[in-house]
Amino acid sequence: MSNILIIDDDKMLCDMLCRHIGYMGHDATYSLTLEQGHKEISSKTFDVVFLDVRLPDGNGLDALPGIRKTPAQPEVIIITGDGDPDGAELAIRSGAWDYIEKPASIEKMTLPLVRALQYRKEKTTGKPAVALKREGIVGESPRMKACFDLLAQAANSNTNVLINGETGTGKELFAQAIHDNSPRSNNNFVVVDCAALPETLVESVLFGHIKGAFTSADRAQDGLIKQAHEGTLFLDEVGELPLPVQKTFLRVLQEHCFRPVGSKLEVESDFRLVAATNRDLDEMVQSGRFRNDLMFRLKALTIKLPPLREHHRDIIDLSLYHVAKLCERHKTGTKGFSPEFFEALAGYNWPGNVRELINALDTALAAARHDHTLFPRHLPINIRIHAARTSVSKNPPAKDGAKVNADSFKTLPSLWDFRKTAANEAERRYLQDLISITKYNLNEARRISGLSRSRLYELLKKHKISVP
Amino acid sequence: MNILFYESPKDGAGERLQREVEALIPQEEKEIHCSIESLSRRLRQPHNKLGIAVLLTEDLKSLSDLLSIREVLLDLRIILILPDRKEATIAMGHALHPRFLSYADSNFKDVAAVLKKMIGLSDNNNN
Numbered sequence: 018m019s020n021i022l023i024i025d026d027d028k029m030l031c032d033m034l035c036r037h038i039g040y041m042g043h044d045a046t047y048s049l050t051l052e053q054g055h056k057e058i059s060s061k062t063f064d065v066v067f068l069d070v071r072l073p074d075g076n077g078l079d080a081l082p083g084i085r086k087t088p089a090q091p092e093v094i095i096i097t098g099d100g101d102p103d104g105a106e107l108a109i110r111s112g113a114w115d116y117i118e119k120p121a122s123i124e125k126m127t128l129p130l131v132r133a134l135q136y137r138k139e140k141t142t143g144k145p146a147v148a149l150k151r152e153g154i155v156g157e158s159p160r161m162k163a164c165f166d167l168l169a170q171a172a173n174s175n176t177n178v179l180i181n182g183e184t185g186t187g188k189e190l191f192a193q194a195i196h197d198n199s200p201r202s203n204n205n206f207v208v209v210d211c212a213a214l215p216e217t218l219v220e221s222v223l224f225g226h227i228k229g230a231f232t233s234a235d236r237a238q239d240g241l242i243k244q245a246h247e248g249t250l251f252l253d254e255v256g257e258l259p260l261p262v263q264k265t266f267l268r269v270l271q272e273h274c275f276r277p278v279g280s281k282l283e284v285e286s287d288f289r290l291v292a293a294t295n296r297d298l299d300e301m302v303q304s305g306r307f308r309n310d311l312m313f314r315l316k317a318l319t320i321k322l323p324p325l326r327e328h329h330r331d332i333i334d335l336s337l338y339h340v341a342k343l344c345e346r347h348k349t350g351t352k353g354f355s356p357e358f359f360e361a362l363a364g365y366n367w368p369g370n371v372r373e374l375i376n377a378l379d380t381a382l383a384a385a386r387h388d389h390t391l392f393p394r395h396l397p398i399n400i401r402i403h404a405a406r407t408s409v410s411k412n413p414p415a416k417d418g419a420k421v422n423a424d425s426f427k428t429l430p431s432l433w434d435f436r437k438t439a440a441n442e443a444e445r446r447y448l449q450d451l452i453s454i455t456k457y458n459l460n461e462a463r464r465i466s467g468l469s470r471s472r473l474y475e476l477l478k479k480h481k482i483s484v485p
Numbered sequence: 486m487n488i489l490f491y492e493s494p495k496d497g498a499g500e501r502l503q504r505e506v507e508a509l510i511p512q513e514e515k516e517i518h519c520s521i522e523s524l525s526r527r528l529r530q531p532h533n534k535l536g537i538a539v540l541l542t543e544d545l546k547s548l549s550d551l552l553s554i555r556e557v558l559l560d561l562r563i564i565l566i567l568p569d570r571k572e573a574t575i576a577m578g579h580a581l582h583p584r585f586l587s588y589a590d591s592n593f594k595d596v597a598a599v600l601k602k603m604i605g606l607s608d609n610n611n612n
Contacts, residue, residue, distance in 0.1 A: 210584035
């Protein structure tokens with residue numbers, strides 16, 4: 018039995034709807050004003066709220082978001098005598114389940130109720146009983162959590178999934194996680210790298226071929242679609258699939274039947290499709306490079322993975338996870354992190370996303386070798402430069418720093434002089450850090466810097482850095 | 486970018502494979518490992534410069550060996566050459582998530598064509 022609340026100033030309608038909902042086996046109650054409705058909602062848990070728009074003490078559409086945000090998150094069905102398209106759009110955008118114009122038959126009012134209750138029941142029972150297996154996928158930010166919800170939804174269904182995201186965001190890991198959490202996890206997860214397949218090979222690789230189908234086909238071979246039978250077919254970089262193959266593949270997707278190259282017989286394959294791309298498929302459809310019908314088939318459920326720069330707060334968790342993994346792989350002891358190391362990571366915009374972060378951490382571990390703590394110095398030079406530039410732009414010179422006037426141009430040094438001074442200063446700072454990190458161990462300093470003994474002494478002398 | 490090869494020294498297929506790809510990759514960008522120990526050791530060192538691995542398995546044992554170091558292989562784009570075309574062998578092969586699958590009894594022209602395209606893509610990404 019579910020609890021239903023009706024907020025409407027039409028008492029006759031409320032009585033009739035309550036009676037009917039009672040016949041359906043649910044408990045219904047009503048309020049004639051918004052204020053009274055809010056009191057009901059705060060004192061009792063409701064599954065569905067019928068909400069009028071024009072109420073004596075306010076507008077139902079204004080109250081809708083607040084009602085949706087209450088702990089029970091009831092589904093809200095808007096009922097109004099003044100229906101208009103803008104109001105309907107606003108209602109749906111604000112999270113309403115449906116928008117019904119009065120007068121309406123009792124069936125028209127109760128059908129959305131039945132559906133809303135069915136949805137809530139499935140939402141509650143459909144939640145995975147066990148934690149998601151998500152090997153290698155790290156993140157607690159709201160953006161990533163939203164992706165995990167979709168991942169769980171994808172794993173519990175058999176629908177086609179499109180994973181969209183920039184290079185390095187972890188599209189393949191998500192595809193693998195969908196497979197691992199699905200009922201197909203005991204069967205093959207078959208990767209098709211659409212970008213790596215030459216056009217001449219695509220069809221025989223996907224559909225297979227019979228003996229003699231072409232010059233080098235000296236034996237029959239199953240294609241990847243067949244090999245994905247009862248498992249998952251992962252089409253990576255699906256945007257690169259040639260147009261003629263897109264047409265054939267659309268039919269395969271609809272019928273799960275295809276003909277191997279050279280064969281007259283159809284072959285069946287019960288595969289589940291997950292596709293991924295870093296391209297904008299809508300734009301590709303517009304420019305005629307991707308089939309509209311195939312795109313809609315692929316987009317049954319879309320997971321948009323955020324670039325790392327949009328979930329910066331996950332950088333620390335990602336770093337801890339991957340450094341531990343890399344240390345285990347390299348069989349080195351675990352490392353500590355200096356706060357500045359994380360600051361440098363957080364200050365960078367990561368165009369190559371998580372993959373670039375992992376590579377940077379790998380480089381840092383190689384540079385740190387026997388050191389126990391990771392410092393910004395261990396990071397690749399481009400990230401350190403970015404951190405340095407950012408710190409400068411955050412602290413602009415106080416005196417006339419923002420103004421560039423005619424006099425500034427007169428006092429600006431030549432590029433050659435500027436470069437020489439900057440290089441000299443960078444060299445001095447590097448050597449100071451080097452000596453400090455190595456605790457005056459010159460052999461270690463030579464190893465890290467790659468300098469010969471004489472050159473190292475020469476530079477230390479030049480910058481007046483004394484070694485005890 | 487360096488290309489990593491794994492093949493058994495006693496396997497004739499390895500020589501055929503090298504002949505087929507020799508025009509694609511300069512010698513200095515090739516790393517060939519002939520034992521699973523050597524391959525495993527290499528992959529446990531930093532390998533940012535490695536992008537693609539061509540793994541030629543001559544029998545089920547060498548395929549099982551690769552599966553035992555699966556975790557360190559998954560960072561690479563793998564072209565896997567299987568020892569036979571049996572369903573069970575293919576299923577084992579897919580556990581390595583190969584970007585392309587071929588077979589030891591083939592002429593490796595398909596491997597060369599895919600490798601060429603992969604190298605081109607990597608070069609474009611690096612530029």
